[in-house]
Each structure stands twice: as structure tokens, then as C-alpha cells.
Amino acid sequence: MLHTARTAFQADADKGQVLPVDTILVGDCVSHMNALPAGSVDLIFADPPYNLQLEQGLTRPDQSRVDAVDDDWDKFESFAHYDVFTRAWLTAARRVLKPDGAIWVIGSYHNIFRVGSALQDLDYWLLNDIVWRKANPMPNFRGTRFTNAHETLIWAARGQRSRVTFNYEAMKLANDETQMRSDWLFPICTGAERLKDGNDEKVHPTQKPEALLFRILNATTRPGDVVLDPFFGTGTTGAVAKKLGRHFIGIEREDAYVAAALKRIAAIKPGAREAVAVTTPKRKETKVPFGSLIEQGLIAPGTQLFDAQKRFSAMVRADGSLVSGPHQGSIHKVGALVQGAESCNGWMFWHHDLDGRIVPIDEMRSSIRAQLDLLSA
Amino acid sequence: MLHTARTAFQADADKGQVLPVDTILVGDCVSHMNALPAGSVDLIFADPPYNLQLEQGLTRPDQSRVDAVDDDWDKFESFAHYDVFTRAWLTAARRVLKPDGAIWVIGSYHNIFRVGSALQDLDYWLLNDIVWRKANPMPNFRGTRFTNAHETLIWAARGQRSRVTFNYEAMKLANDETQMRSDWLFPICTGAERLKDGNDEKVHPTQKPEALLFRILNATTRPGDVVLDPFFGTGTTGAVAKKLGRHFIGIEREDAYVAAALKRIAAIKPGAREAVAVTTPKRKETKVPFGSLIEQGLIAPGTQLFDAQKRFSAMVRADGSLVSGPHQGSIHKVGALVQGAESCNGWMFWHHDLDGRIVPIDEMRSSIRAQLDLLSA
DNA sequence: CCTGTCTTTGAATCTCCCG
DNA sequence: TCGGGAGATTCAAAGACAG
Numbered sequence: 001m002l003h004t005a006r007t008a009f010q011a012d013a014d015k016g017q018v019l020p021v022d023t024i025l026v027g028d029c030v031s032h033m034n035a036l037p038a039g040s041v042d043l044i045f046a047d048p049p050y051n052l053q054l055e056q057g058l059t060r061p062d063q064s065r066v067d068a069v070d071d072d073w074d075k076f077e078s079f080a081h082y083d084v085f086t087r088a089w090l091t092a093a094r095r096v097l098k099p100d101g102a103i104w105v106i107g108s109y110h111n112i113f114r115v116g117s118a119l120q121d122l123d124y125w126l127l128n129d130i131v132w133r134k135a136n137p138m139p140n141f142r143g144t145r146f147t148n149a150h151e152t153l154i155w156a157a158r159g160q161r162s163r164v165t166f167n168y169e170a171m172k173l174a175n176d177e178t179q180m181r182s183d184w185l186f187p188i189c190t191g192a193e194r195l196k197d198g199n200d201e202k203v204h205p206t207q208k209p210e211a212l213l214f215r216i217l218n219a220t221t222r223p224g225d226v227v228l229d230p231f232f233g234t235g236t237t238g239a240v241a242k243k244l245g246r247h248f249i250g251i252e253r254e255d256a257y258v259a260a261a262l263k264r265i266a267a268i269k270p271g272a273r274e275a276v277a278v279t280t281p282k283r284k285e286t287k288v289p290f291g292s293l294i295e296q297g298l299i300a301p302g303t304q305l306f307d308a309q310k311r312f313s314a315m316v317r318a319d320g321s322l323v324s325g326p327h328q329g330s331i332h333k334v335g336a337l338v339q340g341a342e343s344c345n346g347w348m349f350w351h352h353d354l355d356g357r358i359v360p361i362d363e364m365r366s367s368i369r370a371q372l373d374l375l376s377a
Numbered sequence: 378m379l380h381t382a383r384t385a386f387q388a389d390a391d392k393g394q395v396l397p398v399d400t401i402l403v404g405d406c407v408s409h410m411n412a413l414p415a416g417s418v419d420l421i422f423a424d425p426p427y428n429l430q431l432e433q434g435l436t437r438p439d440q441s442r443v444d445a446v447d448d449d450w451d452k453f454e455s456f457a458h459y460d461v462f463t464r465a466w467l468t469a470a471r472r473v474l475k476p477d478g479a480i481w482v483i484g485s486y487h488n489i490f491r492v493g494s495a496l497q498d499l500d501y502w503l504l505n506d507i508v509w510r511k512a513n514p515m516p517n518f519r520g521t522r523f524t525n526a527h528e529t530l531i532w533a534a535r536g537q538r539s540r541v542t543f544n545y546e547a548m549k550l551a552n553d554e555t556q557m558r559s560d561w562l563f564p565i566c567t568g569a570e571r572l573k574d575g576n577d578e579k580v581h582p583t584q585k586p587e588a589l590l591f592r593i594l595n596a597t598t599r600p601g602d603v604v605l606d607p608f609f610g611t612g613t614t615g616a617v618a619k620k621l622g623r624h625f626i627g628i629e630r631e632d633a634y635v636a637a638a639l640k641r642i643a644a645i646k647p648g649a650r651e652a653v654a655v656t657t658p659k660r661k662e663t664k665v666p667f668g669s670l671i672e673q674g675l676i677a678p679g680t681q682l683f684d685a686q687k688r689f690s691a692m693v694r695a696d697g698s699l700v701s702g703p704h705q706g707s708i709h710k711v712g713a714l715v716q717g718a719e720s721c722n723g724w725m726f727w728h729h730d731l732d733g734r735i736v737p738i739d740e741m742r743s744s745i746r747a748q749l750d751l752l753s754a
Numbered sequence: 755c756c757t758g759t760c761t762t763t764g765a766a767t768c769t770c771c772c773g
Numbered sequence: 774t775c776g777g778g779a780g781a782t783t784c785a786a787a788g789a790c791a792g
Contacts, residue, residue: 174668
């Protein structure tokens with residue numbers, strides 16, 4: 001009994017995938033995930049229900065907390081039940097992930113320790129725990145605890161050897177040139193972004209801010225990737241995916257949420273290709289071997305290179321190798337050998353004299369690379 | 378085979394307790410805790426092994442080696458072994474706690490989910506999870522993940538009905554008259570506070586800053602309370618307890634740590650609280666990186682920016698980078714590149730059109746900063 | 755004595771491609 | 774699947790030291 005609510009938007013539909021992409025699947029997330037092809041999804045973002053214990057306590061008719069929560073068996077039953085639920089959906093999620101896929105799960109102290117343990121037990125590989133620091137948390141009205149001012153996210157790979165997507169350069173330059181840390185500051189979802197129903201009441205109790213998903217998708221997906229959200233709610237994941245030129249698959253049980261999400265996502269203009277392109281990482285740049293600098297006449301055989309402090313020097317040979325005393329080999333190997341280091345990036349280590357300016361040979365590589373990129377464009 | 382290393386200091390000895398107070402017990406913490414009277418301790422602070430599972434050495438980009446935690450006490454065969462260890466000491470700990478007692482445990486994503494789940498399973502009652510944001514964390518040298526910039530603490534009561542100590546007013550006072558939040562900012566332990574041996578090497582690989590223990594003991598104990606630390610290490614808990622007029626019981630297996638802790642604590646004058654000013658880090662100006670303007674919807678991907686004279690333009694991409702012709706990178710880098718300058722303050726260089734008015738993007742930063750500061754005040 | 759520069763270091767599950 | 778080599782990668786704080 002699996003329903004599908006298709007959104008008007010379906011970007012890149014000619015991709016020919018069998019995946020029900022840019023779509024909301026209505027019903028239980030485990031059943032729906034098990035119906036999807038294995039190894040087909042790049043990223044999962046999940047905002048699962050928090051611990052059942054709280055709901056149970058609140059819905060008791062007599063409100064007597066005394067027998068309810070103090071009994072060992074009750075508590076054990078409750079956590080055990082939550083664990084069964086958690087392991088079920090995490091198992092189904094792992095099946096649909098590509099080998100190099102990854103998952104994000106958000107939670108609070110009520111449930112995040114169960115989730116984290118389950119991830120580890122199911123052979124996911126934890127990459128980071130991330131703290132969402134709320135700029136405007138709800139105060140602790142009774143003054144009995146610290147203000148609960150954060151939620152925790154876990155970022156985990158499908159397995160230990162998964163080579164997950166991480167747009168390191170993009171994160172770094174968006175953070176004013178220093179590495180993005182594990183503590184993120186965002187306001188909670190309020191104002192115009194918060195979905196309201198006809199009675200001006202919030203549609204969903206825990207709608208997440210788009211800024212949070214924006215950072216997550218920017219950091220750990222590429223344009224065109226498929227992002228699955230098994231607890232879709234009012235569709236924040238889908239909304240941000242559409243804005244960023246990613247595909248989404250939402251799964252949600254509640255019809256009211258599905259309706260709100262469909263309306264919300266339909267109103268969004270998909271992101272333009274150039275605007276959502278990801279900064280090219282160094283590792284993916286056009287490869288320029290050292291020998292081509294010599295071949296193209298940028299550096300003459302016999303030229304002396306040295307390190308920034310001029311402690312070491314080496315001579316360039318016509319075949320693209322370096323010689324320094326007894327050492328010979330690639331720019332990297334000789335750089336490592338003269339320092340007695342395990343390894344060395346010769347492009348940054350070796351310098352030459354350019355009109356009196358001491359510059360790393362990497363500058364010559366950059367100019368050749370720019371030339372090559374221009375030609376191939 | 379339980380040894381005791383008594384410190385010279387023993388405050389309030391006339392209290393007539395059978396507890397071995399202001400003392401370090403040398404040996405296994407479970408055995409020692411089981412030898413203590415049940416229901417006798419007000420608070421436990423525990424910094425257990427994190428089970429880091431490091432596989433290979435790590436070098437910084439300058440080829441220097443990172444001094445990793447490779448001690449035997451941090452090695453466990455599997456999560457199952459770690460869980461057995463965790464449940465054993467948490468069970469013993471719960472027995473020695475007074476009915477209204479509480480526990481603090483600190484950890485990282487490697488172990489904290491195991492600890493949190495165990496606490497819940499053993500009928501502790503979670504009160505808060507607290508994030509220690511490190512002012513100066515170690516960077517991620519390989520550029521493969523987010524900088525691991527925090528550790529997590531769990532504060533839990535012995536049971537759901539425990540009426541634990543929480544000095545709400547003191548915390549509020551210490552936090553400029555607003556409730557103390559669940560995210561705390563402290564530098565890591567370095568400099569004069571970090572204990573060094575004869576070879577000028579650190580005595581303990583993971584010594585915690587005293588400021589952290591100051592806040593914990595100030596928040597959740599009263600003067601004269603007994604604080605037990607089953608993984609005493611070099612005795613930060615004991616040192617701070619003595620300064621704050623609390624009693625401590627330390628348990629530690631390694632003789633070298635015990636010796637260092639004894640010497641350290643002996644040198645402290647009890648209760649001389651003013652003498653050791655707690656570093657309450659002043660709130661720095663809220664950092665607003667360029668990427669957050671996009672994440673928070675103040676500037677749309679695809680927007681064109683230009684300089685004041687409109688000689689250059691660039692497009693904002695969703696990942697926080699700018700593109701201008703062949704150049705891509707941060708607002709600062711692209712600003713410098715288009716001008717052929719060495720450097721550039723992108724915040725002042727790049728402008729956008731705000732209702733016909735040409736304003737530097739720095740104005741948006743100012744407004745978002747004001748908003749965030751308002752929210753968090 | 756102050757100021758600026760250089761050096762050191764910290765709980766870390768820290769690469770990728772090709773043959 | 775494994776081994777070897779190319780080549781990519783760091784931030785804040787404190788101390789040492791020079792001027």
C-alpha cells in the first residue's frame with residue numbers, strides 16, 4: 001500500500017533513472033525504502049521522531065508519572081522499542097545508499113545516543129558529530145537545567161571505506177578562508193519560512209531551518225545527486241534540494257505534511273546550473289606533469305631550484321627529474337629526501353628566482369593549467 | 378589489592394565520614410567504587426577512555442608529526458568490549474551515588490553514544506547534554522572532514538526522581554544575567570596549566586582545562602560536597618575541588634599520573650578561589666562568514682556583485698564562492714584576482730544593488746550580525 | 755618593557771589514482 | 774585487492790626570541 005505524490009517539478013528527468021525522483025512517497029519509510037533499488041541514493045538526511053518515552057508520558061490520561069516511568073520494565077520496553085524502530089529504518093536506509101553514500105541524522109539528547117550507537121552497530125562509519133547551536137533557543141522556564149540551546153547531527157559514511165563527497169574548498173571559502181568547524185550557528189525556523197495552516201498555527205512542530213539543509217547539501221552532495229529524506233515532514237530537504245539543483249526523494253506518512261510539502265516545493269524556482277556549481281577542488285584540477293614545464297620552455301634544463309629558506313637546492317634535468325647531491329627523482333621524491341621527510345609536495349616546496357622574486361614552481365603550473373583549461377573550454 | 382595515596386590536604390576532616398576523602402585510590406575504578414559505601418557520593422565526574430581507534434600516524438602539512446593518543450588504556454577490541462567496560466563502571470558508579478546524586482561524563486563521537494545509551498539503559502536520567510566548544514581545536518589536516526571542534530558532556534541524575542543540585546542563579550550571574558546555555562566555550566588545556574614531565578613532555582595526553590571543571594562543580598555541587606572521579610588522570614577534578622572547597626575522591630591506575638596529581642594538588646591552597654581566576658571567555662563579536670548570508674537567504678545564488686566603480690563583476694554561487702570569468706574562490710580571493718592585487722577585503726570591495734542603492738555586502742553582514750546578537754541576548 | 759615575528763602544539767577514527 | 778607514488782593538507786594560543 002504505497003502511494004506516491006508527484007511534485008510538478010522534476011529536474012533533469014531525462015536522466016533515465018528508475019528512481020522516483022523529486023517525488024514524495026506516502027507511507028511507512030521502511031516499506032518504501034525496501035521497494036527502492038539497492039545502492040541508488042547519494043545522501044540520506046533523516047530527522048526521525050525523538051524518543052517515544054516523552055510522548056508516552058505526555059499522552060497518559062491520568063498524568064501520573066509515578067508508576068509510568070519509574071518501573072524498570074516500562075523504561076526498558078520503551079528504549080527497546082525505540083531501538084527496534086531505529087535499527088529497522090537505518091538498516092533499510094543503508095541498503096538504498098550507494099557504496100560511497102552517506103547519511104545525516106539529527107536529534108536531541110533524548111534519542112541521539114540511541115541513533116549513534118545503532119549507526120556504529122550497523123557498520124556505518126561516523127565522520128563527524130555536528131552541533132547546531134540555536135541562536136534563539138527556548139529558555140528553560142523552570143530554571144532547573146541549562147538552556148537546551150543545541151541539537152546534534154551525526155554525519156556517517158555507509159561504511160568505513162566509503163569515499164564520501166565532502167566539498168572541503170567550498171566550506172572553507174564560505175567560512176572566510178578557515179576550515180568549517182563542527183559547531184554551526186543558526187536561528188531556529190521562524191517568521192515567513194515557518195509554514196502555517198489556515199488557523200495560523202504551525203503545520204509541523206519541528207520544522208528545520210532551510211539554512212541548516214543548505215549547509216548540509218552544499219557540503220556533502222554534488223549538483224544532480226539524489227537525496228533521500230525518510231521523515232520528510234513539510235519538505236525542507238526537498239525545498240533546499242530543488243534550490244540547489246539536487247534531486248530528492250521524500251517519504252512521509254502524514255497526509256497533511258505531504259500536502260504542505262507539495263505546495264511549498266512547487267513554489268520554488270530551481271537553482272540555475274552556474275549558480276549551484278561546486279568549486280573545483282584542487283585534487284580535481286587539470287593534471288600538469290612537471291615535465292611539461294620543461295617541454296613548454298617555462299623552465300630550462302640546468303635551472304637551480306631551492307626551498308623557501310634556501311636550505312636545499314636541486315638541479316632540473318631535461319627528463320623532468322631533479323638532482324640534489326646523491327638524490328635524484330621526481331620533484332616530490334627529492335623534496336622529501338633532502339628534508340628526510342616521508343613525503344613532500346614538490347610543487348609547493350621547490351622555488352625558483354623569477355626576476356628577483358622567489359616563487360614556488362606551482363605558479364608556473366597554474367599558468368599552464370589556465371592555458372590548458374582555456375583551450376579545452 | 379587496593380592502594381591509597383593520601384594527599385596532604387584533607388579539608389573538613391572532622392566530618393566523621395568513613396569515606397576516603399581528598400585521596401587518590403590507586404587501581405581499578407570498579408573494584409575501588411565497590412569497596413566504598415553505597416549512596417555516599419554527591420557527584421561523579423568521569424573522563425573515560427574514548428576508544429579512538431586510530432589506524433595510522435598523522436602529519437601536519439609541514440611534515441611534523443602529531444603526537445596522537447596511542448596509550449594502551451585507550452585500546453578496546455570492539456564496541457562490545459567497550460560497552461562491557463562502560464556498563465561495568467557506570468553500574469558501580471550508580472551504587473556509590475547518593476539518591477539525589479548526579480554524574481557528568483565527557484566524550485567524543487567515538488564513545489559518547491555508547492555512554493549515553495548505557496546511562497539510559499542503567500536508569501540514569503539524562504538532564505542535559507553539554508557541548509564544550511574548543512576555542513583552539515586541532516585542525517583537520519587532510520581537509521577531509523569538518524574541524525573536530527567540540528567534545529560532548531552528559532549530565533545525568535542517578536534516577537528520574539533524583540532532586541539534583543543545580544545552582545541556577547550562580548550560572549545565570551556568571552553568564553551576564555542570561556541563562557547558561559548548553560554550549561560552552563573554553564580553550565583547550567595548554568601553557569602553564571598543562572603538566573609537563575622532566576623532558577618537557579606532557580604528562581597526560583588529554584588533560585582537561587580547569588575552567589571546564591570550575592563550571593561543572595560551581596553549577597552542580599555545594600561547598601563540602603564529595604566529588605568522585607573514577608578516571609582521575611592528573612587530577613584536574615581534585616585540583617578544582619580543592620580550590621572550590623569541595624571534597625574529592627580520585628581513582629587512577631597509572632602510577633605516573635597519580636604522582637603528578639598528588640604533587641599538583643598539594644601545591645594548591647584550599648578555597649583560594651580568587652587566586653585562580655576562572656577564564657570566562659568574553660563573548661567575541663559574532664562571526665558571520667560570507668556563506669551564511671546565502672544559507673540564511675539574504676543573498677540568492679546567481680546574484681551579480683560588482684565593485685563601487687562597476688569595473689568588475691562576479692556571480693555568487695550557492696556554495697559561497699564567487700565566479701568572475703576564469704577566476705573562482707572566496708569573495709576576498711576573487712576580489713584580489715580581478716584587480717591583479719595581492720589581497721582584497723571582499724566585504725568592502727564587492728557591492729550589490731539594494732533597491733537602487735549600491736551598497737557593500739558588508740552591510741548585510743552587519744545586519745545579520747545584529748540580528749544574531751539580538752537573538753542570543 | 756613593549757611589540758612584532760617565529761615556533762610549537764593539541765582526544766584525529768584525516769588521500770587518491772593507477773597498474 | 775594491494776602496493777607504490779603523486780600530491781594535497783592547518784588554526785588558535787602560548788611561549789620564545791629579537792629588536
